[in-house]
Amino acid sequence: MTEIIVVTSGKGGVGKTTTSANLGTGLAMMGKRVAMLDADIGLRNLDVIVGLENRIVYDLIDVVEGHCRLKQALIKDKRCDTLFLLPAAQTKDKDAVDPEQMQKLCTSLREEEFDYVIIDCPAGIEQGFRNAIAGADRAVVVTTPEVSAVRDADRIIGMLNANGLGSPKLILNRIRPQLVKKGDMMSVEDVSEILAVDVLGIVPDDESIVVCANKGEPAVLSDNSLAGQAYRNIVKRIAGYTVPFLDIEKKSGFMDKLKKMFTK
Amino acid sequence: MFGIFDFMRKSSDSRQVAKDRLKLVLVNDRMNMQLLDNIKYDIIGLMKNYMDIDEDNFYISIVHKANRSTGIKTPMFYANFPIKKIYKS
Numbered sequence: 568m569t570e571i572i573v574v575t576s577g578k579g580g581v582g583k584t585t586t587s588a589n590l591g592t593g594l595a596m597m598g599k600r601v602a603m604l605d606a607d608i609g610l611r612n613l614d615v616i617v618g619l620e621n622r623i624v625y626d627l628i629d630v631v632e633g634h635c636r637l638k639q640a641l642i643k644d645k646r647c648d649t650l651f652l653l654p655a656a657q658t659k660d661k662d663a664v665d666p667e668q669m670q671k672l673c674t675s676l677r678e679e680e681f682d683y684v685i686i687d688c689p690a691g692i693e694q695g696f697r698n699a700i701a702g703a704d705r706a707v708v709v710t711t712p713e714v715s716a717v718r719d720a721d722r723i724i725g726m727l728n729a730n731g732l733g734s735p736k737l738i739l740n741r742i743r744p745q746l747v748k749k750g751d752m753m754s755v756e757d758v759s760e761i762l763a764v765d766v767l768g769i770v771p772d773d774e775s776i777v778v779c780a781n782k783g784e785p786a787v788l789s790d791n792s793l794a795g796q797a798y799r800n801i802v803k804r805i806a807g808y809t810v811p812f813l814d815i816e817k818k819s820g821f822m823d824k825l826k827k828m829f830t831k
Numbered sequence: 832m833f834g835i836f837d838f839m840r841k842s843s844d845s846r847q848v849a850k851d852r853l854k855l856v857l858v859n860d861r862m863n864m865q866l867l868d869n870i871k872y873d874i875i876g877l878m879k880n881y882m883d884i885d886e887d888n889f890y891i892s893i894v895h896k897a898n899r900s901t902g903i904k905t906p907m908f909y910a911n912f913p914i915k916k917i918y919k920s
Contacts, residue, residue, distance in 0.1 A: 714853045721857050725864060750844040757850055761857065 569677040571684040572805070573606075573703035575727070575735075577719030579690030581711045582740040585776060585785075587687035588616040589795070590707075593787040593802030595650035599682040602641065602651045604672075606699035607689035608663055611655035617644065618783025619652050628656035630675075631668045637675050646788065651681075661694045666701035673702025683805075692726060700727065706735035707767060712742060712753040721762055736767035738801065743772045744815050755812075768801035770794050771815040867891060874910060885913040 574587045584607075591603035605613040608627065614620045625640035630653070637653075644650035656663065676684050688699035700706065706727050710720040720737070727735050739755050746752035759766045773794035779786040786795035787802070793815065800810045871891050878884050889912040896907045 712849075714849050714856070717853055718856050718860065722860060725861070747846070750846045753846055753849050753853075757846070761850070761853060 569681050569684060571673055571676070571686065571702055571704045573686040573688050573700050573706045573732075574709060575688035575696065575699065575706055575723055576690065576709040576716070577692065577723040578710070578716045581709050581716050582770070583690070583709050584612050584616050584687050585780065586707070586709050586738055586740065586770075586798075587613055587685050588785045589787040589798035590802055590805065591650060591652075591683075591685040592617065592644070592647060592785040593798050594683050594685075594805065595644065595647035596787065596799075597802060597806060598649065599806070600649045600680065601647075602653060602676055602679070602681045602684045604653045604676070604684060604686045605655035606669070606686050606695065608655045608695065608698075609657065609660045610689065611657050613687045614642075614652060614654045615783060616780060617652060617785060619644065619654075620783070623654050626654045626656040627672070628659050628663050631664050631672060637672075637679065641679075646784075661689070661698065664698050665694075666697050669698045669701040692722065696723075696726070697730075700730055700732060703732060706732045707738055708735045708762075708764070709738045709740055710758065710762075711740050712747075712758055717753070717758055717761060724762060724764060735764060737762060737764045738768050738770065739766065740770045741772040742769055742815060766812075767804055768797060769812055769815065770797040770801075771813070875912075878912065882917040883915040885915055888913050 572590070574583050574590065576583050587603060587605075591601050595601045603613060603617070605611050605627065607613070611626075614623060619642050622642045625635040627640070629635045630637050630640045641651040641653055644652065673684065686699050686703060689695035708720050708723055708727070710716045724735055727733070737759060739758055742755065743752055747754045755766060755769050771793050773786070773792060775789065775792035776786055776794050779789065779792065779795075785798075786792040787798040789795045793813075797813045797815075800813055803810045871889060874891070875884065875886055875889060889910075891908070891910045897903065
């Protein structure tokens with residue numbers, strides 16, 4: 568059975584695409600058959616984050632409009648042979664597809680017997696959002712511990728509920744434990760309590776994410792990335808395992824000690 | 832000069848400020864959606880006395896639009912509801 572998960576946030580720049588790339592890659596690393604679908608028509612980026620930008624021949628719009636078969640447009644990942652990407656079109660805009668066509672596309676993906684389909688939703692609450700959620704079974708909401716991002720997440724959670732995607736799970740991204748401790752950043756508990764949703768995972772603010780994005784290799788592939796570890800835990804939870812939350816405070820304390828050792 | 836003292840000063844606890852501001856904003860955001868829903872059901876109830884309307888495709892919204900005569904932008908209430916049948920009086 569295929570499970571279709573849409574990764575959404577409302578606000579832009581909180582880490583939807585990075586999260587989609589890491590969830591997709593992480594699940595594939597567990598041996599699952601995964602398709603990542605970039606629903607950000609006109610502003611595609613998932614291809615660059617996973618380093619497959621040079622292999623694109625056909626895109627989502629080509630499939631929807633029948634210019635090619637679904638299998639032709641699915642790009643096989645360089646590192647995981649059970650991972651595929653369906654890139655967004657770069658030259659069209661969000662009105663080029665409608666929710667009904669997206670539902671059909673999701674049905675076709677189910678027929679390809681994927682274990683998981685990860686949909687990277689565009690920012691905003693308009694047509695692109697409605698397209699991305701149309702065929703999904705469940706939703707993951709990404710936010711950061713900032714007033715603006717949490718506010719938008721609240722709006723998105725309301726819209727997901729209204730569209731039959733009740734009880735979405737939360738990923739809190741870019742947590743900085745030192746700031747939380749100092750009383751200058753909202754904690755995981757603060758955000759989950761305000762939004763009244765279950766937390767799927769917490770991802771610390773980690774420089775390795777920048778390096779990974781530069782290289783086009785999701786952090787989940789790198790053993791010494793703290794964010795990568797956080798994403799590995801999240802994919803295990805998605806696959807049904809119980810994994811305790813990453814102790815980011817302890818870990819970053821250790822990293823700080825390491826850094827001090829090298830800087831001294 | 833001030834940088835050093837800023838560093839030594841006790842934390843500002845902006846976390847609590849953020850939480851309070853967020854809660855206030857959300858009360859407002861959430862209430863507006865609830866308010867719109869309430870208006871919607873009230874209008875449906877009223878319209879039902881006069882006509883048979885398609886409740887599934889009933890759509891209301893508040894938008895900011897320039898007034899045609901004055902050109903001043905004001906919030907406007909929009910309602911769209913397909914009429915199935917108007918009852919004879």
